[in-house]
Amino acid sequence: GSKYGNRLDGIDKISFTSSDKSSITKFISDNDKVTEAKLNIHGKIVNVIFNVKEDTSLDDAKKIASESLEKFSDDVKNFYIEYIITKNDEKGTEKEVTDENGKTTTTTVKEFPIMGYKNSKNKEVVW
Secondary structure (H helix, E strand, C coil): CCCCCCCCCCHHHCCCCHHHHHHHHHHHHCCCCEEEEEEEEECCEEEEEEEECCCCCHHHHHHHHHHHHCCCCCCHHHCEEEEEEECCCCCCEEEEEECCCCCEEEEEECCCCEEEEECCCCCCCEC
């Protein structure tokens, strides 16, 4: 049988064409803060993956994702939509960290990658 069991029942009645996928990817890619975007589908899971430029804030990246959610049809929004946002050229910030032995070291802290999820029962992305 299918590796998804009966979890894909009814998926054949939902229209999510390659044109729909391309339009969502293009919408994200056209944002001047985004360097690349792609969309993968696995069963009823839609992975929206995009990379943002170094000067893009966490809030701006989340806003891009939320705005792209409006481009999905209501039927497709009943899927599980996952956002993965990266920042390949992020430099991070230096921070002093003290371990359990009292030793202090300097480490680089980065905000990205971040992941957000919109399941079939929610209207918003949860980060």
